[in-house]
Amino acid sequence: xxxxxxxxxxxxxxxxxxxxxxxxxxxxxxxxxxxxxxxxxxxxxxxxxxxxxxxxxxxxxxxxxxxxxxxxxxxxxxxxxxxxxxxxxxxxxxxxxxxxxxxxxxxxxxxxxxxxxxxxxxxxxxxxxxxxxxxxxxxxxxxxxxxxxxxxxxxxxxxxxxxxxxxxxxxxxxxxxxxxxxxxxxxxx
Amino acid sequence: xxxxxxxxxxxxxxxxxxxxxxxxxxxxxxxxxxxxxxxxxxxxxxxxxxxxxxxxxxxxxxxxxxxxxxxxxxxxxxxxxxxxxxxxxxxxxxxxxxxxxxxxxxxxxxxxxxxxxxxxxxxxxxxxxxxxxxxxxxxxxxxxxxxxxxxxxxxxxxxxxxxxxxxxxxxxxxxxxxxxxxxxxxxxxxxxxxxxxxxxxxxxxxxxxxxxxxxxxxxxxxxxxxxxxxxxxxxxxxxxxxxxxxxxxxxxxxxxxxxxxxxxxxxxxxxxxxxxxxxxxxxxxxxxxxxxxxxxxxxxxxxxxxxxxxxxxxxxxxxxxxxx
Numbered sequence: 001x002x003x004x005x006x007x008x009x010x011x012x013x014x015x016x017x018x019x020x021x022x023x024x025x026x027x028x029x030x031x032x033x034x035x036x037x038x039x040x041x042x043x044x045x046x047x048x049x050x051x052x053x054x055x056x057x058x059x060x061x062x063x064x065x066x067x068x069x070x071x072x073x074x075x076x077x078x079x080x081x082x083x084x085x086x087x088x089x090x091x092x093x094x095x096x097x098x099x100x101x102x103x104x105x106x107x108x109x110x111x112x113x114x115x116x117x118x119x120x121x122x123x124x125x126x127x128x129x130x131x132x133x134x135x136x137x138x139x140x141x142x143x144x145x146x147x148x149x150x151x152x153x154x155x156x157x158x159x160x161x162x163x164x165x166x167x168x169x170x171x172x173x174x175x176x177x178x179x180x181x182x183x184x185x186x187x188x189x
Numbered sequence: 190x191x192x193x194x195x196x197x198x199x200x201x202x203x204x205x206x207x208x209x210x211x212x213x214x215x216x217x218x219x220x221x222x223x224x225x226x227x228x229x230x231x232x233x234x235x236x237x238x239x240x241x242x243x244x245x246x247x248x249x250x251x252x253x254x255x256x257x258x259x260x261x262x263x264x265x266x267x268x269x270x271x272x273x274x275x276x277x278x279x280x281x282x283x284x285x286x287x288x289x290x291x292x293x294x295x296x297x298x299x300x301x302x303x304x305x306x307x308x309x310x311x312x313x314x315x316x317x318x319x320x321x322x323x324x325x326x327x328x329x330x331x332x333x334x335x336x337x338x339x340x341x342x343x344x345x346x347x348x349x350x351x352x353x354x355x356x357x358x359x360x361x362x363x364x365x366x367x368x369x370x371x372x373x374x375x376x377x378x379x380x381x382x383x384x385x386x387x388x389x390x391x392x393x394x395x396x397x398x399x400x401x402x403x404x405x406x407x408x409x410x411x412x413x414x415x416x417x418x419x420x421x422x423x424x425x426x427x428x429x430x431x432x433x434x435x436x437x438x439x440x441x442x443x444x445x446x447x448x449x450x451x452x453x454x455x456x457x458x459x460x461x462x463x464x465x466x467x468x469x470x471x472x473x474x475x476x477x478x479x480x481x482x483x484x485x486x487x488x489x490x491x492x493x494x495x496x497x498x499x500x501x502x503x504x505x506x507x508x509x510x511x512x513x
Binding site for chain 2: 007028029030031032033034035036037038040054055056057058059
């Protein structure tokens with residue numbers, strides 16, 4: 001497996017740390033004029049999403065992580081696994097609940113997601129920035145109110161709960177920003 | 190990358206650089222300090238294991254001669270001092286390999302000056318004067334503090350006496366656990382780690398802070414203090430927490446200098462670094478006699494960063510490493 005020296009560190013680089021694949025978010029070179037050089041690095045653990053800070057002695061090297069991102073279409077879930085397919089090749093991947101845990105509420109069949117593979121196994125899935133989901137449950141709205149002020153909780157077909165304007169009704173499709181979990185607009189057919 | 194032919198610094202910063210150089214020269218003309226030039230390409234270099242140098246070969250087949258880009262003009266300037274130059278200053282480039290970052294560029298500008306018969310304290314005062322001159326106004330918030338005091342104030346640890354256990358406990362409790370694994374029983378590395386992560390950020394509120402009395406194990410080319418053998422006559426200059434420069438009451442004892450070279454070469458060997466041939470001409474100059482003097486080097490690019498209040502060297506260097 002290839003190794004990276006600290007002098008190659010930069011945002012986006014994928015390395016192995018404590019047996020987990022990680023991505024460098026930020027790298028700062030620290031060196032007193034007459035002293036030891038360090039690299040102070042912010043790293044995201046790609047398996048659990050956690051961000052940690054780590055310091056390396058400059059000149060050290062670390063193992064690279066065989067990590068890549070691919071575009072896949074979400075097919076279905078059988079309760080245990082979530083199944084995805086690469087549209088061009090029809091190649092299929094099944095992700096376990098660890099890989100989809102954080103995003104399962106945004107997964108909608110046929111949506112194109114970004115999947116991160118480590119040694120060819122899915123370790124995380126990022127949904128599209130915007131998804132369109134049907135409202136399955138919400139308090140009856142006030143018909144005349146189109147201001148959107150105030151708002152109320154609504155449950156989506158995927159199980160996600162989103163704050164929506166008062167005029168949104170059960171059965172309507174809405175557009176949601178998955179990065180913030182916020183309502184964007186009503187979807188008109 | 191189509192844009193990489195353009196300078197990364199804006200024109201305002203480049204004008205400020207020209208003004209800084211003009212003011213520095215005026216400052217030393219007024220004080221009758223002689224401007225000098227010494228070679229960037231040298232036949233010898235320093236032994237400091239923390240400094241990675243660039244080297245190249247002068248072609249004269251079959252015995253190509255290894256040459257070094259200077260990491261600082263210190264040795265050559267001391268040869269001038271030993272030859273009777275009196276107080277001198279130089280503005281030049283220095284080169285340090287494998288140092289790139291927000292505060293590091295492998296090629297950078299140095300202002301280095303030596304004052305014959307100056308104490309370290311007098312030189313520190315002159316640094317304040319010079320920084321004020323470069324800024325174009327007097328400085329408020331100037332502080333001089335000893336290394337021991339500032340280190341103790343921030344951490345509660347004694348930097349002069351190494352206690353691995355209490356250093357490790359401190360690191361554990363203060364979010365720098367990695368230090369325990371990296372530094373092990375290396376006192377000097379512990380000091381670098383804790384100083385960089387904890388002490389230096391505490392200096393950010395100071396316009397100009399000079400930390401003097403560095404631990405003797407980090408004496409570099411400074412004399413060991415006459416009263417206290419645990420400290421050296423060395424200071425560092427910080428502007429808003431950024432390390433700007435380093436000054437010494439210069440070591441002139443050739444025997445001690447040679448011992449330090451040998452000691453550093455031993456460390457180089459242990460670290461798997463190439464052993465460096467000691468600079469004979471420099472040692473010969475010390476043998477003939479270096480006058481008592483204090484000297485300091487300031488990183489001009491960083492100084493300019495503080496004048497322009499920028500976040501990165503790339504904002505003040507026209508073509509930093511990535512565009513060089």
